[in-house]
Amino acid sequence: MRTILLIVLSIFILTNCSWRKKEEVKTETAAFCIPDSLMNQIKLDTVSVKPVYNELNLIGKITFDQEKVVRIYPLVSGNVAEVRVTLGSLVKKGQVLAVIKSSEMAGAENDVVSARSNLAVAEKNFAAAEDMFKSGILSDKEYTSFQKELDKAKSESNRANTVLSIYGDGNKDYVVTSPISGYIVEKFVNTNMQIRADNSTNLFTISDLSNVWALANVYESDIAEITENESVDITTISYPDKKFKGKIDKIYNFLDPDTKTMKIQIQLENKDYLLKPEMFVSAIVHHKTNKEMLAIPARSVIFDRNQYWVIVYKGKCNLKAQKVDIVTSNSENSYVRSGVAPGDQVITNRQLLIYNAMNQ
Secondary structure (H helix, E strand, O other), rough: OOOHHHHHHHHHHHHHHHHHHHHHHHHHOOOOOOHHHHHHHOOEEEEEEEEEEEEEEEEEEEEEHHHHHEOOOOOOEEEEEEEEEOOOOOOOOOOEEEEEEEHHHHHHHHHHHHHHHHHHHHHHHHHHHHHHHHOOOHHHHHHHHHHHHHHHHHHHHHHHHHHHHOOOOOOOOOOEEEOOOOEEEEEOOOOEEEOOOOOOOEEEEEEEEEEEEEEEEEHHHHHHHHHOOOEEEEEEEOOOOOOOEEEEEEEEEEEEEOOEEEEEEEEEEEEOOOOOOOEEEEEEEEEEEEEEEEEEEHHEEEEEOOOOEEEEEOOEEEEEEEEEEEEEEOOEEEEEEEOOOOEEEEEEHHHHHHHHOOOO
C-alpha cells in the first residue's frame, strides 16, 4: 500500500512540475513586443542627472520694446498736404510718411540763397584784398577785416544749409520720413490738418516689433524666486500650442501700490510678429536651484494604482513597467529618488498604450 502511495505521489509531483514549466514557458513566450507600426511612433529619452528647476507661473502682457520706439514730432508749422501711411502700416527707414506745406521751409530756402550770395561776394572781396595786401597797398588791419568777413559769410552759409537739411534738404515742402523700419503704432495726423512746431503731440509713433517686452507681475511671496537672465516660457490665448522663449531682462525693484506686485521685464524675439502689444500672456519662469537629481521627461510618467510608472526600454521585446518615486516635477522634467538609473531609456510617447497592453 505504501508503495502505491509513493507511486501516485511521484506522478502528481512530476505532473505539477511539468504544468508549471509549461506555464513559465507560456509566460515567457507571451512577453509583449512592440508592433512595427507602433515602433515607428514611439520616442525615447535617457535618464540622467540634471539641475532641479522650480517653476513660477505669472500673468502679464506684451508691450513695445521702448528702446526701439520712435515718436516723430513736427519741426515746422504748416498745413498737412498729404499723409501716405495708415495706422498699422509697415514702413521702411527713410520712407515718406507725410508732406507738410510750410512758410518756414520757404524762409529756410531763402536763407540758403542769401547766404550763398553773401559768401560769393565775400570771397571776391577777400581775393582782391589779398592781392592788395601782397602789393603793400592794404594794411594788416584792413586785410584782417576782409578775412573776418569771409569767415562770417562761410559760417552763415553752413548754418543755413544745416537748417535746410534738417527741414528737408532742399525740398520745397517739409517731408516727414521714417527714421527706422517698423510699424505705425500711433498716428495723430490727417490731411489738411494745421500743425504747429510747438505742439506737444507727436505725428506718428513707430515701433520695431521684431523684439517686444512682456511685463509680468510677481507677488511678494515669489520675489525671492526671481533673478535676472532666468529663462521664461511665454504662452498666449491666441497660440495655445506655441511657446515663446525669453529671459528676464530687468527687475523693477519696487512694488506697485495698487496691485502690491513687482514687475519684471522679459525680452522676446518676435520675428513673425505673432506677439501684439497689449496681448495678455502666461509666463513660466524657470528658477534654477542648487540641487541635482535624476530626471526623467515629465511626459513619460504614467499614474496608475496610486503609483507613478515609466516604461523602461531595452529592446523591442524587452520592456519593463517600472515604479518610480517622484520627488518634484515641472513642465519639462520629473525628478526621481529611485526606480531608474542613469543611462536607462524610457518611452516618452505612446507609453500609456504600451503600458495597458503589457497589463492585459
